[in-house]
Amino acid sequence: MATVLTIRGGVPLTGQVSVRGAKNLVPKAMVAALLGSDASVLRNVPEIKDVDVVTSLLRLHGVEVVKEPQTGDLRLDPTKVKTAQMKDIDAHAGDSRIPILFCGPLIHAIGEAFIPDLGGCKIGDRPIDYHLEVLRQFGAVVEKREGGISISAPKGLKGAKLSLPYPSVGATEQVLLTATRAEGITELSGAAIEPEIMDLIAVLQKMGAIITVQTDRVIRIEGVRDLTGFKHRALPDRNEAASWASAALVTQGDIYVAGARQGDLTAFLNTYRKVGGSFDIDDNGIRFYHTGRKLSPLVLETDVHPGFMTDWQQPLVVGLTQAQGVSIVHETVYENRFGFTEALVRMGANIQLHRECLGSVPCRFGQRNFLHSAVISGATQLKGAEIHIPDLRGGFSHLIAALAATGSSRVTGIEIINRGYEHFQSKLEALGADFDVH
Numbered sequence: 001m002a003t004v005l006t007i008r009g010g011v012p013l014t015g016q017v018s019v020r021g022a023k024n025l026v027p028k029a030m031v032a033a034l035l036g037s038d039a040s041v042l043r044n045v046p047e048i049k050d051v052d053v054v055t056s057l058l059r060l061h062g063v064e065v066v067k068e069p070q071t072g073d074l075r076l077d078p079t080k081v082k083t084a085q086m087k088d089i090d091a092h093a094g095d096s097r098i099p100i101l102f103c104g105p106l107i108h109a110i111g112e113a114f115i116p117d118l119g120g121c122k123i124g125d126r127p128i129d130y131h132l133e134v135l136r137q138f139g140a141v142v143e144k145r146e147g148g149i150s151i152s153a154p155k156g157l158k159g160a161k162l163s164l165p166y167p168s169v170g171a172t173e174q175v176l177l178t179a180t181r182a183e184g185i186t187e188l189s190g191a192a193i194e195p196e197i198m199d200l201i202a203v204l205q206k207m208g209a210i211i212t213v214q215t216d217r218v219i220r221i222e223g224v225r226d227l228t229g230f231k232h233r234a235l236p237d238r239n240e241a242a243s244w245a246s247a248a249l250v251t252q253g254d255i256y257v258a259g260a261r262q263g264d265l266t267a268f269l270n271t272y273r274k275v276g277g278s279f280d281i282d283d284n285g286i287r288f289y290h291t292g293r294k295l296s297p298l299v300l301e302t303d304v305h306p307g308f309m310t311d312w313q314q315p316l317v318v319g320l321t322q323a324q325g326v327s328i329v330h331e332t333v334y335e336n337r338f339g340f341t342e343a344l345v346r347m348g349a350n351i352q353l354h355r356e357c358l359g360s361v362p363c364r365f366g367q368r369n370f371l372h373s374a375v376i377s378g379a380t381q382l383k384g385a386e387i388h389i390p391d392l393r394g395g396f397s398h399l400i401a402a403l404a405a406t407g408s409s410r411v412t413g414i415e416i417i418n419r420g421y422e423h424f425q426s427k428l429e430a431l432g433a434d435f436d437v438h
């Protein structure tokens, strides 16, 4: 029987939550452990589904993954790494996007990799052409097979001069994880430079890698033969922090997010201030709150770092339904990230989607028939509805809309939220949300 969350809206969320290691770093640092000749220790690991998926995939490859009972730290020992059974790997098809990052590390460790079809949020086509192209340039041979791909490098992996057509986070990580132990020098231009990527570079440097981040999105990696294990504390989850910030705005609440770091959230904080949200920063976290004054509409474009992160867009759009006037949001990272607004419209929001680029950030989707710009007119009173959660951030957005709405909402599909929000039900409870689960 599917779990149903019944939410009675209208209660401002107030109190404190903590964010731990970032969903967009932790599973990748776990994959990096495969490159070491001895065990690694990763701290600040959240209990989220993507960590479980990668734990399982690593174990299938003979990596010992042990969680310290006291601290929750993960100890990852790759010394007995081996080829996994294809059928066991395929059981993880559709679970997450991380398996594609196993390619380089597994080829270095055992000469081959079988990768299941990827999962992750359905917010666009999400092809892996950049990943496969860079891997081929390192000398890998990729074969499509039923349920995934097989990949090997009969002549070894060799450094290469690479260029990404778009600063893809995953493809940049693919290059980092492959180049560190490839023979010779790799130069990547058009790289993504998100804070999670910088943290992965920190992990790899601790392992013995030589990586230089140059100006203008160029990263240079000098391949080394061997790497050791690492000890690392994962950077906090800035996307979860931004989600709770939007929850405070939407429910007229006041939430202290322990662990949130200003430096990772600069673009978000600027936007939050412009819309009329307030925040106080201290050494341990950030307090986000609604001031009681009217919210202001704004024009917003998502972008790669250091721009406004696409994963912040969906929760903030709910905030914009509560602003007085017309806001415009141009999504330039994913072609199909506004599907979640359908439920908001059913709840009473006034949102129109457009195929045109309503903004000035160069965008790949303009002439291609994608509803990737939104016009939001507010403020509108949201009312409870039946909701089925479509994806991670869209789902969180639906939850906070339901928490702000009059009446009650019946929400299904909440398992998706566990992919990126640790213990979200107990956090909601701690913030005073009125809901039950059956």
Ligand SMILES: CC(=O)N[C@H]1[C@@H](OP(=O)(O)OP(=O)(O)OC[C@H]2O[C@@H](n3ccc(=O)[nH]c3=O)[C@H](O)[C@@H]2O)O[C@H](CO)[C@@H](O)[C@@H]1O
Residues within 6 Å of the ligand: 023, 024, 025, 097, 098, 124, 125, 126, 127, 128, 129, 130, 131, 132, 166, 167, 168, 169, 170, 171, 192, 310, 311, 333, 334, 335
């Ligand atoms: C687990 C993880 O870290 N997920 C994050 C990561 O996803 P992910 O790494 O999948 O996102 P990318 O940065 O690769 O994707 C950005 C854009 O590039 C396109 N693309 C990407 C690869 C490719 O081979 N071909 C291609 O066309 C995608 O379809 C998308 O339009 O970065 C995104 C952008 O900050 C975030 O929203 C996700 O939360």
Ligand SMILES: C=C(OP(=O)(O)O)C(=O)O
Residues within 6 Å of the ligand: 097, 119, 120, 121, 123, 239, 311, 392, 393, 420
């Ligand atoms: C799009 C997201 O994640 P993933 O890449 O794991 O699907 C997200 O975290 O919002």
